[in-house]
Amino acid sequence: MQPRFTLSADLQCSREPSGEAVAALERAVAEANDTLFVKGVPKGVPREEVGRITSWSVGGTTLHLVLESGGYTRAHDALFRFRKHLAGVLGKHQVGIREILVTRFAVVLTGDVPDSAIPRLPFIRSVERRSGTVTLDLAVSAADLEHRIPDRILNLVEEKIQAREYGGKTEHWELVYESGPKERVYQGNPTEEMEARHWIRHGASRGQWIYGPQAVQLFRAFQSIVEERILGPLGFSEMVFPKVDTWDVLSRSGHAKGVYPEIYYVCTPKTRDPAFWEDVSDHFKVTGEVPVDLVREKVDGPIGALCYAQCPSFWPFVQGRTLAQGTLPVRIFDRSGTSHRYESGGIHGIERVDEFHRIELVWLGTAAQTGEMAEQLHQVYRGVFEEVLELEWRSARVTPWFMAQEGMVGACGCETVGTTDYEAFLPYSGTWLEFQNVSVNGDKYPKGFNVKIQSGEPCWSGCSGIGLERWTAAFLAQKGFDPARWPEGVASRVGELKEIFRFL
Ligand code: SER
Ligand code: ZN
Numbered sequence: 001m002q003p004r005f006t007l008s009a010d011l012q013c014s015r016e017p018s019g020e021a022v023a024a025l026e027r028a029v030a031e032a033n034d035t036l037f038v039k040g041v042p043k044g045v046p047r048e049e050v051g052r053i054t055s056w057s058v059g060g061t062t063l064h065l066v067l068e069s070g071g072y073t074r075a076h077d078a079l080f081r082f083r084k085h086l087a088g089v090l091g092k093h094q095v096g097i098r099e100i101l102v103t104r105f106a107v108v109l110t111g112d113v114p115d116s117a118i119p120r121l122p123f124i125r126s127v128e129r130r131s132g133t134v135t136l137d138l139a140v141s142a143a144d145l146e147h148r149i150p151d152r153i154l155n156l157v158e159e160k161i162q163a164r165e166y167g168g169k170t171e172h173w174e175l176v177y178e179s180g181p182k183e184r185v186y187q188g189n190p191t192e193e194m195e196a197r198h199w200i201r202h203g204a205s206r207g208q209w210i211y212g213p214q215a216v217q218l219f220r221a222f223q224s225i226v227e228e229r230i231l232g233p234l235g236f237s238e239m240v241f242p243k244v245d246t247w248d249v250l251s252r253s254g255h256a257k258g259v260y261p262e263i264y265y266v267c268t269p270k271t272r273d274p275a276f277w278e279d280v281s282d283h284f285k286v287t288g289e290v291p292v293d294l295v296r297e298k299v300d301g302p303i304g305a306l307c308y309a310q311c312p313s314f315w316p317f318v319q320g321r322t323l324a325q326g327t328l329p330v331r332i333f334d335r336s337g338t339s340h341r342y343e344s345g346g347i348h349g350i351e352r353v354d355e356f357h358r359i360e361l362v363w364l365g366t367a368a369q370t371g372e373m374a375e376q377l378h379q380v381y382r383g384v385f386e387e388v389l390e391l392e393w394r395s396a397r398v399t400p401w402f403m404a405q406e407g408m409v410g411a412c413g414c415e416t417v418g419t420t421d422y423e424a425f426l427p428y429s430g431t432w433l434e435f436q437n438v439s440v441n442g443d444k445y446p447k448g449f450n451v452k453i454q455s456g457e458p459c460w461s462g463c464s465g466i467g468l469e470r471w472t473a474a475f476l477a478q479k480g481f482d483p484a485r486w487p488e489g490v491a492s493r494v495g496e497l498k499e500i501f502r503f504l
Contacts, residue, residue: 002111003154004068005051005075008104011063011083014096021093022058025317028089029053032082046070051078056451063097076105078147083236100142107136107150109157117160123149163408167420171404172411174397176420179385182392186480189428190473191349193481198501199351200350201481207343209469213498218475219468221493223335225388226359226466230380231333234373236361240312241334246304252448253312255305258407263305264340270300295369306340309405310360315449318364325454329365329373351426351433351473359466364446366453369462371416374440377464381422381438388489390473392425401439417442424474435470435476439463 007386017025041050046270049070053248065082067075074111081101087097105424112133118127119288124482125139194200199214211219232238244266250256255263270276277298314334323330338355363373378395385391398404400412419439423432439462446452446459453459475490483491 002070002109003074004070004108004110005150006018006103006104006106007065007067007075007079007145008110009065009067009079010101010103011065011086012098012101013061013063013090014098015094016061017058017063017090017095018093019447021090021095024089024093025056025058025086027058028082028086032078032085034390036081039073039360041072045072049493051075053078053082071487074151076148076150080146099111102140102142102145103456105138105140105145105150107138107154109134109136109154113157113161114164116164117157119153119156119160121153123153125228160264162352166410169409171399171409172397173399174411176395176397177382179392179400181425182390182428182478183438184478185485186476186478187427188477188480189349189480190476191351194350194476197481198503203355205355208351209350209353209355215472217494217497218472218490219300221239221490222466222468223359223473224487224493225384227382229388230377231361234331234380236333236363236374237247239314239317239332241307241310241360243307243337244304245307245313249312249316252315253309254402254406254444254448255309255312259305259308259405262342262405263308265302266304266306266341267299268303270298307337308339308341309401310334310339310465311362311445314362315445316449317453320451322452322454323364323459327454329363329369331361331363331373332417333359333361335359349473350469352428353469356470358470359468361464361466362409362461363463364451364453364459364461366455366457367416367460368464370440374420374438374464377438378420381436385422388487389471390487391474391478392476393422393435394425397421398437401437402441414442416440424478426474428477433474434468436466437464437476441446 037051045062049072050067051067051073053064053065054068055064065079067078067082067234069075069078077385083100085099090097110133118124120133123138123140123144124136126137128135128137136153138150138153142151178358182256197214200209201212203210204206243336245253245255246415247256250259254463276287279297280291280294283289311334314332335358340355343352345356351374361377363370365373385393397411398419399409400417403410403412417440419437420439421434422436423434425431426433441461441463443458443460445461451459479486479490483494483497486494
């Protein structure tokens, strides 16, 4: 996909250039074409690939310019280089440059560019196809050009073409470890049995459960195992992360690239004034129904999403800061609330839900420290699943979670950065359930939130999400509902199951 750029711009001068100033301008154009625009371009690149001013004229106080380029010193880059140069040249003649008006910006692409690869954005005024080329006529201001909007549009077209190519591929999955089969003592579906025993009941919302005392006894037992075997020994400290993620957080985390079909959106009232809301209240009082359309008119936002990935909302705590050497690796965790995902199609029992509970571990340090912490976690997790929960489980390298959540598939192509999923076998369905993960996220988060470490080495981070619903589903699916047959480490922590509710 070879781009060619044509840019017409009017530079408004503070006053009409004199004859001498115009002569200086002429020399400046020649100099720009001969040297200024060629600076930094690798040798051997054909001249027509490099930006040049192909025509110019002065009319009153306006300097009209036309620039053309291929991929090197793109027309818009050339324009700004020239403006800087020109400021000095014209300044000598007491002429200043006031503003730049972009009158035309066209990008011609050659090669196979399907319609589906061209984004629908207001910046793209028209798309014209001729034999073998596509011309994009862009509606862009000088500020847009300085923000490199054309380059970003082209990167996006490229990304969409690639997405089509890997569209047929599935997510990456590569086995790391397998525990081997364990004795099968139970074949039932744990959600159905928990419901029948009144341990859980559907909440009023989609993909939401209300967990009764017995289910929570299991949650707490798992939490205490995690505390004793993982958080304590590895030195993780508890924090409380926010549960509303603003667009700023989601932009920095990368989620803003593609998470839209899966988030729960958060809105705020347009005002707190009760009078503004009185008609809504009155409507409900008279009809017994909430007038949702009316409510929609009275809210602002959405301002962001309900907690989705759990770790992103931590990062503003360290944003823009440098971590002192002695504190590394920083190890923290959050278990203060729910995560929310608008799951597709069938919601399956407690293992695929819209609202779930998870302990999220986060660590930061050098690349080596971050990788080392992931290794230690793999070891302690393995200990827990082998010795305490006695699960039939396996682990696999998968598409990194941050890539998956940005809507990409495949491997990330790097040795050390990436996600390992832990999966448990579900005898009742014969399938494997992902119940937690461990990820080394590289410098993605420190970069996005501008976090540094004292030594000046790149800061890296990792995270690990422990899903309580998923642990419960995996455990009960394999071990059944008779505590006498549960592994001692779980049974003793759960204690006697509480029968708080009995129904007639
Ligand atoms: N933040 C990671 C995820 O959303 C790990 O919990 O998968
Ligand atoms: Zn995370």
